[in-house]
Amino acid sequence: MYKSIKTMLIKMRDELIEEIARNRKMETDELRNEIGDLYDSADNERDRQLSHILNDRDRGKLIEIDEALERIDDGTYGICEECGKRIDSNRLKIMPFARLCVPCKSDIEKQLGQFRKIEEEAPYRELSNIDLEEFEE
Template sequence: MPEHIKKLLLKMKQDLLKDLNKDLKSERNDFDTDIGDFYDNADVERGRQLFHLLSGREREKLMLIDDALARIEDGTYGICEDCGKKINRERLKIMPFAKLCVACQSEVEKQSAKMKEIQEEEFTYKDISIGETEDIDDNL
């Protein structure tokens, strides 16, 4: 199974990078030739452009793909990073770069939702406090 998944991940990465290169070529055509030559001659600049073209989601997906490929190489692919149990094959077919089993992922999502709720409550409390303070100052 890891070999099949590896091919799938490499294809996903290739497709993502191909789309990015298309975007980069399109962006280059918007500049005059002097600037285009600068991009052609500077590998560092090309890397920077690719980085900026990546949306946050694409960047994260590329990192997840690279991480999954590394886990295949070191023999830890398909093992949950939290509990150490095997990740269900069906989950890996749907999400080949999954790092957590369903139970651990569910727990992470619950904790994340709780933190978001707490942050929203704190933000609301701060808004009320600021408003009340201004009212008190007006009455003095």
């Protein structure tokens, strides 16, 4: 039923594996050739950190692709993990490794946004309880 999507996911996975391998080889080559002043060293470190971030993101995407392939094999592909309803085919075309339907994804993002807002405001809320008169002379 999802043969074309499975083929696309396999192709995406293979391309990601090649990309990760290329990046790893470039990093290794750069480490061998690293000679220069302090500014070059700082630039190289920043580039290396960016490369690690991108590689981590690629590895995460690789895991999502592998899990989508498993869902195709076990017959659960295209079913929202949150509500159990079918994920819209247009969403699956755009993001073939999607686990959630659009409404559930939106709800979760809203909840995460509210949680982050609460987390960010917490230190300031504690500051508002401080009696400023204690600090006045």
